[in-house]
Amino acid sequence: MARNEEKAQSMLNRFVTMKEQESKKPKERRPFLASECRDLSEADRWRQQIMREIGRKVAEIQNEGLGEHRLRDLNDEINKLIREKGHWEKRIVELGGTNYMRYSAKMTDLEGNIVDVPNPGGRGGGYRYFGAAKKLPGVRELFQKPPELRKRRTRYDIYKRIDASYYGYRDDEDGLLEKVEAEAEQIMRAASLADWREMEEIKKEAKRAVKSGEVGSAAKILYEEEEDVVEEERKQREQDEKEKEKEFVVHVPLPDEKEIERMVVEKKKMELLSKYASENLVEEQNEAKAMLNIQR
The missing domain is CATH 1.10.287 (Helix Hairpins)
Known part of the structure; x- marks a missing residue:
């Protein structure tokens, strides 16, 4: 008996579900091109749908444990939806609606500062990074500011700061020195x-x-x-x-000009003798000077 009741109940549930699906309208798909939409309210509805999808994916991309590949895929999907949202916003303006592009959010870095969007192609709003995608390898460097180089002051900059106070001409203006x-x-x-x-x-x-x-x-x-x-x-x-x-104190006798001149002549004479005379001749000459007690 209980078995028959369960069968009847399951059949009734299937019948009720079928009737509910028949009463519902067929699910509409978002047009592939925004230019195909002719109704302003419909365009605004499709824009709201895209905004909800972007919100869900942005909330999901905050999780750093998804892995690098999943984060990159999510970031690509979000950028694709943002581009599609831009097309619908342009279409809304064409249909006479509100210009939502004026209130678009700016891109920020990890510290919350507004930064320029990297856009190598030069078209559109550029590629954006969200949530944990900003911390991926190769992406973090895009948001890092280059170190500020301290500019060396020139002589002109130094002299420009020098005035009468630098030389002490205004020391008595405060009245304390007097x-x-x-x-x-x-x-x-x-x-x-x-x-x-x-x-x-x-x-x-x-x-x-x-x-x-x-x-x-x-x-x-x-x-x-x-x-x-x-x-x-x-x-x-x-x-x-x-x-x-x-004063400089000299502890050894210094030669005068005549002595220096004599020493130079003697050196040149010895160089000429060593060049043109033999060693035996030089030794004989030295022996003769020694025997005659000649110092020069």
């Missing part, structure tokens, strides 16, 4: 004025001592003048010693 110099100038003026007043007082006391016959203050003045002379002599002596150290 304050520091004013304080230092006051201190130096006060010290110089104190020394001058002390010397004036000593000179006055020396004059009074000379007139009155006292020698205490005069001795003090003479002692101070003697100290100044000794200090000047010591400085002069140190300066002379430094200059002597800088």
Whole structure:
């Protein structure tokens, strides 16, 4: 009994499925050429269908574990769909619809920066890479920026940056240098004025001592003048010693011009003798000079 019910139920299911398929319209295929479409709403519908297919394939290409061959195939399919989408967008514009090409997305690299699309053919929008296809060997190099070469500055560029501030002509414009110099100038003026007043007082006391016959203050003045002379002599002596150290000291006697001329003539004479005279003759001549005590 149960077996018969199952058969009847399966037959009923097949009958219901058949009736549903008959009531449905036959599935339409997208036209091969966008120019065959004459209806704007139909063209927009086909464009939306292509966009959904592109979205599915772009989501699938994000998976890096698909393998190099599958990633390249997916990337090719996406580029093919993008070209087809461009044809439908042009057809929509021709039929008086919205110009979707103005809002097309830009291509980005692995860091999200917008880059130019590599297009060796020079036609269309160029070949694009999506998802994990950007990391394939031979593709990653397309998105790498060349290293920036640091341009060497020329002499003209260096001189162009030199102004009055480089030579220190504007150091006092901020007002800080004037304050520091004013304080230092006051201190130096006060010290110089104190020394001058002390010397004036000593000179006055020396004059009074000379007139009155006292020698205490005069001795003090003479002692101070003697100290100044000794200090000047010591400085002069140190300066002379430094200059002597800088001078070049010759530790061997140097020949004068006559001696150099004689040595040159002697050398030329020996060269001529060695060229035209025999060795025995040269030895006899040397022996004769030695016997006669002739140095030349």
